[in-house]
Amino acid sequence: MQLSLPSFILLIICPLLIPFSLLKADAITTQTQTVQWQQADIERIKPLSFKHIPRHIKDPSNQYLHVPAAIKLGEDLFNDKRMSTNLAVACATCHIKQKAFTDKRNIALGIRIGVRNTPSLLNVAQQNWFFWDGRKDSLWSQALAPLENPAEHAFSRLQMIHFIANDVDYRKRYATIFKQKLPDAETLTKLPLKGSPNGNIDELITWKKLPSETKKMVNRIFSNIGKAIAAYVSTLKSKPSRFDHFIAALEKKGESSLLGPSAQRGLKLFIGRAGCANCHQGALFSNKEFHNIGTGIPGRDNGRAEVISEVKHDVFNCLGEFSDARADQCINLKYMSTNSHAMAGAYRTPSLRNVSKTAPYMHDGRFKTLNAVLDYYASIDKQKALQTDLPEMKLSEQDKADLVRFLQTL
Numbered sequence: 327m328q329l330s331l332p333s334f335i336l337l338i339i340c341p342l343l344i345p346f347s348l349l350k351a352d353a354i355t356t357q358t359q360t361v362q363w364q365q366a367d368i369e370r371i372k373p374l375s376f377k378h379i380p381r382h383i384k385d386p387s388n389q390y391l392h393v394p395a396a397i398k399l400g401e402d403l404f405n406d407k408r409m410s411t412n413l414a415v416a417c418a419t420c421h422i423k424q425k426a427f428t429d430k431r432n433i434a435l436g437i438r439i440g441v442r443n444t445p446s447l448l449n450v451a452q453q454n455w456f457f458w459d460g461r462k463d464s465l466w467s468q469a470l471a472p473l474e475n476p477a478e479h480a481f482s483r484l485q486m487i488h489f490i491a492n493d494v495d496y497r498k499r500y501a502t503i504f505k506q507k508l509p510d511a512e513t514l515t516k517l518p519l520k521g522s523p524n525g526n527i528d529e530l531i532t533w534k535k536l537p538s539e540t541k542k543m544v545n546r547i548f549s550n551i552g553k554a555i556a557a558y559v560s561t562l563k564s565k566p567s568r569f570d571h572f573i574a575a576l577e578k579k580g581e582s583s584l585l586g587p588s589a590q591r592g593l594k595l596f597i598g599r600a601g602c603a604n605c606h607q608g609a610l611f612s613n614k615e616f617h618n619i620g621t622g623i624p625g626r627d628n629g630r631a632e633v634i635s636e637v638k639h640d641v642f643n644c645l646g647e648f649s650d651a652r653a654d655q656c657i658n659l660k661y662m663s664t665n666s667h668a669m670a671g672a673y674r675t676p677s678l679r680n681v682s683k684t685a686p687y688m689h690d691g692r693f694k695t696l697n698a699v700l701d702y703y704a705s706i707d708k709q710k711a712l713q714t715d716l717p718e719m720k721l722s723e724q725d726k727a728d729l730v731r732f733l734q735t736l
Contacts, residue, residue, distance in 0.1 A: 361590035368576055370597050376570040378609040383451045383560045386651035387644045388466045388553045391560055395503050399496070400558030403551065408489065409473060411480040412437060417472065417555065420444045426683040427562060432691025436478035441627065443691035446684045449677055451560035454614045454658045458673045458689040461633035463659050464649075466556035467642035470548060474524045482522035482529050483548040488514060490547065504550045509543075545641065549648040564679045569593075569735040585735055592732025595725055600703075601717055602729070611678035611736065620706075620714040621688050622671025629689070630669035638664070672715070682734045696733055700726040 372378075383391060390396040403409065404417040415436045421427040427447035434440040442458055450456070456468035472478040473486065490496045491508040501507055509517060517540070521532035533541070568584060575582035585593070596602045607613045616630040637659070642648055644656035653660075663669060673689045687693040693702065704721040711718045721729070 361587055361594070363576060363581060365580075367594065367597065368580070370603075371573055371593070372577065373608055374569075374603075374611065375573045376564075376566040376609055379449065379452065379563075385451070385464060385466070385556070385560075386655040387464045387649040388556055389650040390503065390550075390553045391557050393503060393557065395499065396554045396557040397561060398558075399499050399503060400554035400556065402496075403555050404558055409479055409481055409486065410437065415479050417469075420478075421447050426680045428684045430685065432686045432694075434478070436472070436475070437480045438477050440475075440477040442689055443686065445676060446680060447559055447562050448564045448680055449610060450562070451556070452610055453612070453674070453677075455616075455637075455674055459630050459633045460616060460674050461637050462640070463637055463643050463656075463662075464556070465559060466549065466552040467640065468552075469555040469559065470552040470642060473551075474522050476526070482520045482525050483544055484518055484521035484529075484532070486551060487517065487544055487547050488519060490551065500547075500550070503554070506546070506550070508547065542647075545648060549642055552642070567679070567736050569732075572735070586731065588728045588731040589735050590732075592728035592730070595721075595729055596732055600719070600721065600725065600729060605675045606678050611681075612675045614675065616669055616672035616674055617715040618669075618671040619673075619716055620671070620710060621673065621690070621692070624671070627690070628670055630672040630674075631666040634662075634664050634666055634669065637662070678733060679736050681736055696730045697726065700729055 385391050404421075407414055407416040407419070409416065420429045420434050420436065421444065422429055429435070429444045432443060434442060434444040445458065451465050454460075454463070456462040456465060457471070462468040462471060470483075473481045474483065487509065490500055491514055497508055518532045518536075520529050521536065522529045523533050524530075525533070536544075572582050572584040575584055596606075605613050605615070605617055618629070622629045637643060640646065644651050644659045645653060649656070681687075682696065685694060685696070687696070687699050693699045700721065703716070703719050704726060706714070706716050706719040708718050710716070
């Protein structure tokens with residue numbers, strides 16, 4: 327075979343180009359050697375396994391949590407767009423099943439644009455506090471807040487009572503589950519169509535004019551709606567990941583190839599030098615607490631510090647009259663930190679399970695990728711460390727690549 331001049335030239339120079347390209351390649355390596363694990367490291371990793379997520383959800387403030395009929399009612403309500411002023415927004419509008427129950431937006435969009443990122447609902451019932459700032463202490467009281475938020479559903483609790491009572495199916499199911507009759511037609515005609523202590527000025531005035539017994543009746547129905555929605559949301563759980571299968575093999579054999587070398591190096595960094603596991607602990611990869619990582623905005627969004635009083639005096643909290651818990655069961659609420667100075671700029675540690683599917687990241691969705699998140703952590707120097715709850719970070723490009731590879735296995 328006779329080569330043309332161009333082909334002959336390429337044949338000569340390509341062997342020279344290949345090593346040159348390797349020299350110019352990024353420092354990030356693709357090593358394939360086996361990562362060695364010491365027993366002490368394996369012991370640190372074991373608690374991260376999916377099998378340690380409690381199977382049975384507990385919430386003494388919601389006695390309907392495991393009632394099948396309540397779960398089904400909650401699912402239907404979760405997907406019902408009629409529970410919004412424009413008849414176009416349901417809980418499922420922002421918490422989309424196909425997107426790990428997030429919406430892929432940096433800021434949630436309901437009736438109008440909100441102020442925070444939509445967190446995933448998978449395993450959320452395992453948390454102690456709800457919303458990024460923890461302004462609710464139960465999943466059922468959390469479920470109520472978006473309904474009356476003007477940026478989300480813009481509904482009011484009086485609208486909710488009319489809606490449930492006038493829907494033949496919901497009315498029947500509500501009475502069966504909660505053993506409580508909804509207002510009859512005559513009572514409904516005397517009840518204002520809109521009203522809420524959290525509404526606009528007209529809705530607030532309407533609410534204040536209601537007799538105390540009427541307010542109590544409305545709040546009881548409203549809280550039960552939240553308990554039904556929470557019963558459904560409590561069933562939303564993640565499945566074992568590649569990482570969980572890796573742990574099982576590692577426990578059994580002391581080594582495993584179910585994760586590649588880069589992901590395994592990332593795991594070693596996660597539990598070691600990078601310090602990620604200090605906050606992202608346990609099988610949920612969350613210590614369920616609040617930390618200032620430097621993302622708060624003083625004067626505009628100061629995180630946990632702004633809601634301590636709100637959660638303490640919430641009529642729907644664990645110690646309130648609409649809770650099903652005994653006072654001695656409300657441990658988190660009774661002993662929560664009330665030091666607003668210490669909680670300035672602090673937000674709840676999110677779970678990292680399914681984290682590769684829940685972008686963008688942080689409470690305001692400021693980072694589009696995991697790489698951007700790690701770039702931020704790697705920027706923490708001594709000065710920033712003094713201003714936050716974070717240690718000084720020193721992560722190389724290789725470290726960051728390995729950490730991302732590991733997080734993708736969750």
